[in-house]
Amino acid sequence: MTSQAADGPDTVAATRRSKITPEREREFFDAVLEQIRECGYDSVTMEGVAASTRCSKSTLYRQWKTKPQFVAAALRASRRVRFAGIDTGSLAEDLRQAARAAGDWSVKDTRLMQALGHAVTADQELAQALREALILPEVAALREMLGRGVERGEVPADHPALEYVPAMLFGVLRVRPVLCGQYADSGYLVRFVEATVLPALGLTEDPGHRSRDD
Amino acid sequence: MTSQAADGPDTVAATRRSKITPEREREFFDAVLEQIRECGYDSVTMEGVAASTRCSKSTLYRQWKTKPQFVAAALRASRRVRFAGIDTGSLAEDLRQAARAAGDWSVKDTRLMQALGHAVTADQELAQALREALILPEVAALREMLGRGVERGEVPADHPALEYVPAMLFGVLRVRPVLCGQYADSGYLVRFVEATVLPALGLTEDPGHRSRDD
DNA sequence: GTGTACCGATACGCATGAGTACCGGTACAC
DNA sequence: GTGTACCGGTACTCATGCGTATCGGTACAC
Incomplete structure (x- = not known):
C-alpha cells in the first residue's frame, strides 16, 4: 500500500519507479x-x-x-487494428483484402478469443479489455470500409446485409475450427467472401457468370 | 476389454449391475x-x-x-437434432424455420460450446463427443435441407454459397455474444438469414423489392 | 562511497480439486 | 432371513496454483 506508487492499472513503465522497460x-x-x-x-x-x-x-x-x-x-x-490500411477504392476488393488479412492473424486471435471466451463471463475487466483490444477496433475498421463503399455508391446505404457483414466474417473465423477441425486460412476466407458476402451485398459484377477457379 | 460387461463408455445403466436408473x-x-x-x-x-x-x-x-x-x-x-422435422417444401422457408429453431436453443448450446471450446483441445475424447453431439448432427440436417432445395431446383447444385451455409448460421450464433454482448435470438437469426443467406443463395424472389419489416 | 529501491529467487500459507479408501445403510435376489 | 453389492458420506492423499513474505544482489542517484 505505498501511497504514491498508485500506477495506472495497465502499464507500469509510465511510472519510472519500475525498472521494467x-x-x-x-x-x-x-x-x-x-x-x-x-x-x-x-x-x-x-x-x-x-x-x-x-x-x-x-x-x-x-x-x-x-x-x-x-x-x-x-x-x-496488444490492441491493434489489423484491417487498417485497406482501401483499394473498391468495396469488393477491400473485403477480399480483409479476408486475406484475417487469414493471417486468425489463428492467433481466434485461439485467444476461444481460450478467453469463458473467462470473460466471470471477470468484467477482462471482458472489456478483450472487446476493446480484439473486437471493437476490427469491427470499426470494417464498418469504415463498408461506409466508404456506400459513399461511392457501390451499395445502398440501407442495404439490409450491411450490418451483418462483421458478424459473417468474424463468425466464420470462429466456427471454422469446430466445423472443420482447422483454422480458417486466407484462401478459405476469400472464397467465403466471394461466395456469400459479396452476393449478399449485391456486389457480384455479372451474376450470370460464376467465377470459380478451384 | 471385458467381453459382455463391456458397457459402452457413455452409459452405465445398460449393465443393470448399477442401481442408477x-x-x-x-x-x-x-x-x-x-x-x-x-x-x-x-x-x-x-x-x-x-x-x-x-x-x-x-x-x-x-x-x-x-x-x-x-x-x-x-x-x-444429450445428442439431439434440433433441425429435424423442418421440411416446408421451400428452402427459403426451411432456412427461416431453422433460424427460428436455432434461436430457441442457441443460448444453451452456444454457452456450452463456448465453455468447452478450449477443453476439447486438450482431450481427444471430449472433442469427438462435442462434435458428434452438438455439431455434426445439425450440420447434417442442414445439408439435407439444402439438398432438398437443390433437388427441387431452387438452387443449382454447384452454387458456391451452398457449402458455406452451415458456417454462416453457426458462425453468427457463435459471434453474436462477443460482438453485441447478447446471445442471438430467433428474430435476429431470421433477419440474418433473410439479409445474407437467402441473397447469397439467390433465393430472393424479387431482387428489386426489399422486404424488410423492422 | 553511500543509500535507496527495485529485481530475482525461494519458501511459505492457504485453498481447492482430482481421485481413492473405507464404512455403515439398504434394497433386492433367492 | 441371509447375503451380496451398490449407494451415500466422509476422510484422506496428492498435486497445484494464488498470493505473500523474506532475503541477498545490484543498479542508479547524489
Missing part, C-alpha cells in the same frame, strides 16, 4: 497471451509466465495485483 | 452440462456435481473413470 513488459504480455492460447486461461499460471520470461513471480505481482488484471493489461497492450 | 443418470448429465455452461469446464468440479444432484462423489467415480470421460458421456447422451 517497455520491451520487457511486452515480453511478459506476449508470454501470457501465448500461454493462454496454448493452454487456456485457467491453465495459465503466473508461475509459468514468470518461468518462461525468466522473471520472478514477485515481479509480476508487484506490477499487477492479480492474474485477471495482468491478463487484461496484456490484452489492452 | 436412466432418469437418475440424466440428472447427473444435466447437472454437469448446466454447471459447465455456468462456470466453464475447468471450474466444474465432481464435488459440485455430486452436491447438486445429492449423490456422492464415489458414485460418479464408480461409473465414470475421470472428469473428461464423465463430461464426454454427458455430451453423447
